Amino acid sequence: MRTALVIGTGLIGTSAALALSGRGVTVHLRDEDASRARTAAALGAGTDREPAGPVDLCVVAVPPAHVARTLAEAQAAGLARGYLDVASVKGGPRRELEGAGCELASYIGTHPMAGSERSGPLAGAADLFEGRPWVLSPTPATETGVLNLALELVALCGAVPVVMDADAHDRAVALVSHTPQLVSSMVAARLEEADETAVRLCGQGIRDVTRIAASDPAMWIDILAANPGPVADVLAELATDLDETVRALRSLQAADEDKRRAGAAGIEAVLRRGNAGRERVPGKHGAAPAPYEPVTVLISDTPGELARIFADAGAAGVNIEDVRIEHATGQQAGRITLAVLPQSAPVLAAALRERGWALRQ
Ligand SMILES: NC(=O)c1ccc[n+]([C@@H]2O[C@H](COP(=O)([O-])OP(=O)(O)OC[C@H]3O[C@@H](n4cnc5c(N)ncnc54)[C@H](O)[C@@H]3O)[C@@H](O)[C@H]2O)c1
Numbered sequence: 001m002r003t004a005l006v007i008g009t010g011l012i013g014t015s016a017a018l019a020l021s022g023r024g025v026t027v028h029l030r031d032e033d034a035s036r037a038r039t040a041a042a043l044g045a046g047t048d049r050e051p052a053g054p055v056d057l058c059v060v061a062v063p064p065a066h067v068a069r070t071l072a073e074a075q076a077a078g079l080a081r082g083y084l085d086v087a088s089v090k091g092g093p094r095r096e097l098e099g100a101g102c103e104l105a106s107y108i109g110t111h112p113m114a115g116s117e118r119s120g121p122l123a124g125a126a127d128l129f130e131g132r133p134w135v136l137s138p139t140p141a142t143e144t145g146v147l148n149l150a151l152e153l154v155a156l157c158g159a160v161p162v163v164m165d166a167d168a169h170d171r172a173v174a175l176v177s178h179t180p181q182l183v184s185s186m187v188a189a190r191l192e193e194a195d196e197t198a199v200r201l202c203g204q205g206i207r208d209v210t211r212i213a214a215s216d217p218a219m220w221i222d223i224l225a226a227n228p229g230p231v232a233d234v235l236a237e238l239a240t241d242l243d244e245t246v247r248a249l250r251s252l253q254a255a256d257e258d259k260r261r262a263g264a265a266g267i268e269a270v271l272r273r274g275n276a277g278r279e280r281v282p283g284k285h286g287a288a289p290a291p292y293e294p295v296t297v298l299i300s301d302t303p304g305e306l307a308r309i310f311a312d313a314g315a316a317g318v319n320i321e322d323v324r325i326e327h328a329t330g331q332q333a334g335r336i337t338l339a340v341l342p343q344s345a346p347v348l349a350a351a352l353r354e355r356g357w358a359l360r361q
């Protein structure tokens with residue numbers, strides 16, 4: 001692939017454009033809000049000038065409800081050899097495209113399983129998709145050349161291609177993405193009217209559970225409107241678990257000891273099922289979850305501190321597999337937890353201690 005046109009230069013479009021530009025592809029950027037395309041260009045994602053002729057691949061990265069119309073217009077203008085979208089739902093946009101009489105041979109539906117609660121070009125990052133699954137849903141009509149262009153895009157973004165039927169994809173993401181978004185929003189919504197003294201106690205647990213509650217509602221209304229049935233099915237199962245958990249908690253309040261014992265067993269069952277489900281969440285690059293070990297360090301909230309600790313880990317020859325930062329309430333300090341391979345943990349701890357870092361349990 002030598003040339004690409006990205007339509008919709010928000011989080012996903014800009015991230016893909018940054019990855020493609022970084023690997024030598026000439027990328028043209030277009031957005032209905034021209035200032036967003038200019039911002040993406042200023043970030044090094046490509047040029048906001050229109051291409052002189054048809055490009056190799058047109059990437060449509062607009063909200064799901066705009067995908068079919070944007071694709072139909074792009075195809076009618078003959079902008080590219082191949083077209084794909086990156087929307088979080090696949091069945092609905094495909095049916096809309098068919099309904100709009102779009103030409104399906106040059107089209108493939110795709111969905112990168114990476115993102116953020118932030119939107120817009122400034123949230124974009126060239127490495128957003130690295131090691132992440134990227135679903136490809138070709139139709140029987142999709143030309144091999146177009147499938148190959150999509151595979152090339154996925155490879156250039158460092159992602160892992162997963163070929164999947166559009167409706168199977170929508171059922172899967174109802175479970176692993178769309179329901180978690182709603183549950184996160186519902187937990188965060190409990191805080192809206194909560195007493196300030198309670199909110200001040202927010203620790204890492206609620207931060208982990210509610211990060212995606214900061215997502216753009218307009219985008220998520222689009223996504224959920226295109227996948228309501230499968231999401232409602234998963235939520236109904238969750239509602240059963242919720243009912244049982246409420247009953248178990250009420251039993252724990254009972255005077256009768258047998259009832260309390262049954263309540264405790266009910267709570268334990270849901271927690272253990274949670275442990276088992278969590279163990280199935282794949283680790284980095286889709287591998288089995290890795291048993292990383294945490295090295296926790298006190299860090300001051302001042303410029304250059306993160307760069308310094310990463311450089312010290314690098315100098316010790318230790319690869320950081322994951323990072324988490326907890327900010328201390330009302331202090332210019334926090335705790336950074338570096339997840340490393342078990343054999344690297346003592347090496348890293350010793351190296352950081354030697355360089356004056358304050359390690360914590
Ligand atoms: N946010 C995520 O985590 C995530 C992850 C994977 C896939 N997606 C999918 O990627 C797509 C883009 O999402 P995003 O998070 O980058 O959103 P975003 O809000 O950051 O960016 C969307 C951009 O599209 C532009 N746009 C809207 N309608 C347009 C039109 N008709 N023509 C041209 N530009 C138009 C907007 O101005 C905006 O700049 C969506 O379909 C979404 O479902 C999102």
Ligand SMILES: O=C(O)C(=O)C[C@]1(C(=O)O)C=C[C@@H](O)C=C1
Pocket residue numbers: 087088112113114115116117176177178212
């Ligand atoms: O990491 C996040 O912020 C996301 O929620 C990203 C996430 C997801 O659910 O994994 C959200 C929606 C997308 O369609 C794909 C990815």
